[in-house]
Structure formats: structure tokens, C-alpha cells
Amino acid sequence: MATDAHPTPETSEIEGRIVEFLHRELLEPGVTIGRDADLLSGEVIDSIGILRLATFVGEEFRIVIQPADFVVENFRSVAVIAGYVVRALAAHGPGDTRP
Amino acid sequence: MEFEWTADQLRLRRGAVEFARARLVEGVAGRDREGTFSREAWQACAEFGLQGLLVPAEWNGGGQDLLSAVAVFEGLGYGARDNGLVFSVAAHAASCEGPLCAFGSEAQKREWLPGLAEGSVIGATAITEPDSGSSALSLATTAVPHDDGWRLQGSKTFVTNGPVADLFIIYARTGPGVGGVTAFLVPRHTSGLVVGAPIEKMGLRTSPMSQVFLEDCWVPASAVVGGVGSGALIFSQVMEAERLLVMAPAIGVMQRLLERCVAHARQRKVGSVPIGKHQAIAHRLADMDVQLEAARLLLYRAAWQRARHGTATRESAMAKLAVSEAYVETCRSAVQIFGTYGYTVEYELERELRDALAATLYVGTSEIQRNLIAGLRGLG
Ligand SMILES: Cc1cc2nc3c(=O)[nH]c(=O)nc-3n(C[C@H](O)[C@H](O)[C@H](O)COP(=O)(O)OP(=O)(O)OC[C@H]3O[C@@H](n4cnc5c(N)ncnc54)[C@H](O)[C@@H]3O)c2cc1C
Numbered sequence: 323m324a325t326d327a328h329p330t331p332e333t334s335e336i337e338g339r340i341v342e343f344l345h346r347e348l349l350e351p352g353v354t355i356g357r358d359a360d361l362l363s364g365e366v367i368d369s370i371g372i373l374r375l376a377t378f379v380g381e382e383f384r385i386v387i388q389p390a391d392f393v394v395e396n397f398r399s400v401a402v403i404a405g406y407v408v409r410a411l412a413a414h415g416p417g418d419t420r421p
Numbered sequence: 422m423e424f425e426w427t428a429d430q431l432r433l434r435r436g437a438v439e440f441a442r443a444r445l446v447e448g449v450a451g452r453d454r455e456g457t458f459s460r461e462a463w464q465a466c467a468e469f470g471l472q473g474l475l476v477p478a479e480w481n482g483g484g485q486d487l488l489s490a491v492a493v494f495e496g497l498g499y500g501a502r503d504n505g506l507v508f509s510v511a512a513h514a515a516s517c518e519g520p521l522c523a524f525g526s527e528a529q530k531r532e533w534l535p536g537l538a539e540g541s542v543i544g545a546t547a548i549t550e551p552d553s554g555s556s557a558l559s560l561a562t563t564a565v566p567h568d569d570g571w572r573l574q575g576s577k578t579f580v581t582n583g584p585v586a587d588l589f590i591i592y593a594r595t596g597p598g599v600g601g602v603t604a605f606l607v608p609r610h611t612s613g614l615v616v617g618a619p620i621e622k623m624g625l626r627t628s629p630m631s632q633v634f635l636e637d638c639w640v641p642a643s644a645v646v647g648g649v650g651s652g653a654l655i656f657s658q659v660m661e662a663e664r665l666l667v668m669a670p671a672i673g674v675m676q677r678l679l680e681r682c683v684a685h686a687r688q689r690k691v692g693s694v695p696i697g698k699h700q701a702i703a704h705r706l707a708d709m710d711v712q713l714e715a716a717r718l719l720l721y722r723a724a725w726q727r728a729r730h731g732t733a734t735r736e737s738a739m740a741k742l743a744v745s746e747a748y749v750e751t752c753r754s755a756v757q758i759f760g761t762y763g764y765t766v767e768y769e770l771e772r773e774l775r776d777a778l779a780a781t782l783y784v785g786t787s788e789i790q791r792n793l794i795a796g797l798r799g800l801g
């Protein structure tokens with residue numbers, strides 16, 4: 323249920339915005355990341371990095387990330403996160419996540 | 422913007438104050454001296470509904486949200502004197518029941534939540550290791566696949582409730598990186614799980630603590646909580662809630678000490694002048710008042726965010742930092758305002774100070790909260 327003010331973005335656009343955030347904020351210069359690359363299994367992002375990424379995803383796509391959703395099945399890769407965002411938007415629509 | 426508790430939350434808070442005054446005051450000085458945990462007081466808390474407060478009703482819990490639980494635990498801090506026992510209950514609820522409620526399988530919930538909610542099962546969580554400490558996820562305890570399950574190997578320390586716990590949530594490394602940590606549910610009598618001798622502490626002496634050793638400790642695949650590799654993410658969520666729940670009693674304690682200090686400053690005359698007439702004392706009390714309100718608002722705001730809007734990483738770190746620092750400062754001021762009376766065991770302020778000092782250490786030290794707050798801004 324998307325509102326006119328906040329149309330639901332396409333999956334490819336969601337992935338693009340996440341990749342842009344990763345490159346701008348979390349990845350070492352020169353490191354590139356594919357949509358299916360495992361973000362969590364190596365040195366790609368650290369424990370604060372994953373919290374920053376989750377905060378970004380919540381605010382950027384206006385979804386409420388429930389604590390129980392914060393598992394590797396939803397955050398393992400760019401494509402997986404985008405899928406989670408699409409499901410969250412389909413279930414609840416975009417909302418105000420922060421006052 | 423609303424700054425009011427609901428009638429239900431006020432009723433819960435008032436009930437907690439009355440319960441704590443009736444059941445969590447007597448005998449604390451002796452238990453603190455001996456370093457003993459009161460099973461009787463624990464059970465009284467369970468009968469009052471504290472251990473089950475956040476557990477859904479279908480598992481025999483009270484089904485409250487975090488904001489209402491903060492109201493109740495603040496009430497406990499105000500009414501009780503046994504800070505250690507209240508800490509043990511909060512740790513049980515936030516760090517053992519919390520991950521089970523949010524991430525546990527139906528079978529895990531069915532097996533463990535009713536007992537945890539009723540207090541017949543005591544929960545503990547073990548992440549800290551001798552060589553990891555503040556860098557909690559640099560853990561060396563490993564879990565290796567073995568015979569349709571996992572074999573755990575390593576040692577944990579500073580485990581609250583360890584000496585009396587029936588159920589441990591143990592974090593172990595199952596691979597590299599943030600996605601290489603897994604949470605396991607391990608009952609006390611599992612072969613290979615060894616609970617060390619109680620660790621004596623400066624404060625919170627009625628809350629038992631120990632090391633836990635994992636010596637080729639095999640657990641079935643069904644012991645994994647929330648999926649293999651989700652441990653670090655689960656831990657971050659557990660910490661968010663725990664920072665708020667364990668700090669809520671501190672707001673109640675600060676309120677109680679402020680009221681006690683104001684009364685003392687107005688009544689205690691040195692020569693013929695009440696000490697509260699001295700600006701040095703009056704200003705110290707004014708500062709205590711401001712620190713309490715600022716800490717209180719950050720805590721309520723973070724709990725509200727989490728209850729209504731999901732995760733609250735930044736808010737909970739800020740609340741933890743502000744409440745714990747204000748708590749220590751308030752207890753120090755209380756001792757100062759009472760002079761040497763405040764230094765005596767009889768006045769029970771030295772115990773408050775000893776109990777408070779742990780608050781800037783547990784659930785992430787003040788330095789680690791600052792690292793997190795700055796890190797979320799892309800600093801450090
Ligand atoms: C009352 C109490 C109950 C506890 N209960 C539990 C429990 O139930 N389960 C559990 O697993 N653990 C528990 N702990 C352990 C607690 O979480 C750790 O003690 C805490 O994380 C700090 O680790 P450490 O003691 O090894 O200190 P260290 O990590 O050795 O730190 C020492 C000092 O260095 C600072 N420091 C370290 N790293 C950094 C950094 N990167 N930047 C800036 N400063 C830094 C710290 O802030 C601290 O001041 C408990 C602790 C207490 C006090």
C-alpha cells in the first residue's frame with residue numbers, strides 16, 4: 323500500500339540506493355560490491371557498519387525494522403535487503419519511522 | 422507530543438513500587454554483606470509478574486511492551502533496596518527471554534518461555550570472554566558442526582545469574598565476520614557446560630555472577646536461536662532492549678535518593694543553619710534534579726521509539742550513557758550531602774554507590790556507548 327507522496331520504489335532502484343550508501347559510507351575506497359555479494363561473512367562491514375546500514379535502510383525507505391526482522395536472512399546481501407524492503411513496504415506501506 | 426503515562430502504565434508503576442517496598446527491602450544489608458542471592462525474593466518477583474512482564478500472554482507472560490516494562494522497573498528501583506536482585510530479573514528478562522521471544526522457534530518458546538516467565542527457570546546470557554570484553558564480537562568461543570548439531574568450545578566470564586541459572590544463551594563463532602556469530606540455547610545440565618565458582622563483586626552483590634566453561638559441549642541443531650550466523654544481529658537487538666530495561670530502575674533509585682537528599686538538606690542543621698541554605702548544597706541538588714530529568718527523558722524516548730517504531734540503536738545508546746553516568750553522579754552526591762553519615766553502612770548510601778558503579782560497565786561501557794553513537798555518525 324503505497325501513497326502518492328511516497329511511491330514504492332522499484333527493486334532495482336532500492337538496490338541502487340543501498341549500493342550507493344555502501345560505497346559512500348561503509349566500503350573502503352576502490353572496493354566494489356555486487357548485488358549478491360555476502361556483506362556479512364568477511365571484512366566487508368563491521369558490527370557498527372551493519373547497524374548503520376540498517377538505520378539507513380529504515381530511514382531511506384521509511385520502513386519500521388522490527389527487532390525480529392534483524393537477521394541474516396534479511397540483511398545478507400544488497401539483493402536480499404532490497405527483497406526485505408519490498409516485502410516490508412507491501413505489508414505496511416511507507417511510514418514515519420522517526421519523530 | 423505526549424508526556425503522559427497511560428492510566429494502565431501508572432497503575433503498573435504504582436503496583437511495582439508497593440510490591441518492592443513490601444518484598445524487596447527487608448534483609449538486603451545482610452545479603453549484600455554475605456553476597457547472597459535470595460531465591461525467595463526471586464520467586465516473589467515472579468509471582469508479582471516481573472519475570473514474565475515482556476513475555477507474550479500465550480506463553481504465560483504479561484504481554485507488556487518495553488515502555489510499560491520501563492515504567493514497572495523504574496517503580497522497582499524507587500521502591501526496592503535490593504538493586505542486585507532487580508538487576509538479575511532485568512538481565513533474565515532482557516537477555517534471555519528477549520531473544521527467545523523475538524527470534525526463538527515455536528518449539529524453543531514452548532519448551533522454555535512458560536518456565537522463564539514463571540521464574541521456575543532462571544535465564545542467563547554469556548557473550549563476554551576474558552580476551553574480548555568490550556569488543557564483544559571478537560569472541561573466541563567456537564561452535565563447529567558435529568553429529569547433526571554443534572560442538573561448543575571456549576570460556577565465558579562475568580555471566581550474571583550464572584551460579585543459579587538453568588538456561589544459558591551462549592554466543593559462539595561459527596564463521597568469519599559479522600555474519601559468523603551464532604546464538605545457542607544451552608540448558609545448565611548439558612554435558613560439557615561447566616559453571617565456575619561465584620565471582621565476588623564490589624556492588625550488586627545479591628546478583629550472582631560466574632564464569633561458564635564449554636568443554637566439547639554438544640548441542641543439537643535445534644539449539645540455534647534465530648538462524649546460523651544471526652548472532653551478532655540478535656545480540657545488537659538484545660543490547661538495545663537490555664540497555665533500557667536494566668537502566669530503568671536507576672531512574673527510580675535516583676528519584677528516591679533525590680527526595681531523601683532534599684529532605685536531609687532541609688532538616689540537617691550544622692550550627693543553626695540547615696545545610697540546604699548553603700548554595701553549594703542547593704546547587705548540587707539542583708544539578709541532581711536536572712540530570713535525573715534529562716536521563717529520564719532520554720530513557721522514555723528510547724523505550725517509546727523501540728516499542729512503537731522498531732529498532733532504536735542510537736536512542737538506546739544515548740539513554741544508557743546518560744542514565745548510567747547520572748546514576749553514578751547522583752549516588753556520589755548523595756554520599757557527599759549526607760557527609761560521614763552517608764559513608765556509613767547504616768545509611769545505605771554507600772551500598773547505592775557501590776551498586777551504581779557497575780552501570781557504566783555492564784551492557785557496554787560508557788566508552789563503548791560513545792563509540793557507538795559516534796560510529797553511527799560515521800566517526801571513529
Ligand atoms: C554487573 C555486571 C554484569 C555483567 N553481566 C554480564 C552478563 O550477564 N553476560 C556477559 O556476557 N557479560 C556480562 N558483563 C560483562 C560486561 O559486559 C563487560 O565487562 C564489559 O563489556 C566490559 O568488558 P571488560 O570488563 O573486559 O573491559 P575491557 O574491554 O577490558 O575495557 C577496559 C576499559 O577500556 C575501555 N575500552 C575498551 N575498548 C575500548 C574502545 N574500543 N574504545 C574506548 N575504550 C575502550 C573500556 O570502556 C573500559 O573502560 C557484566 C558486567 C558487569 C559489571
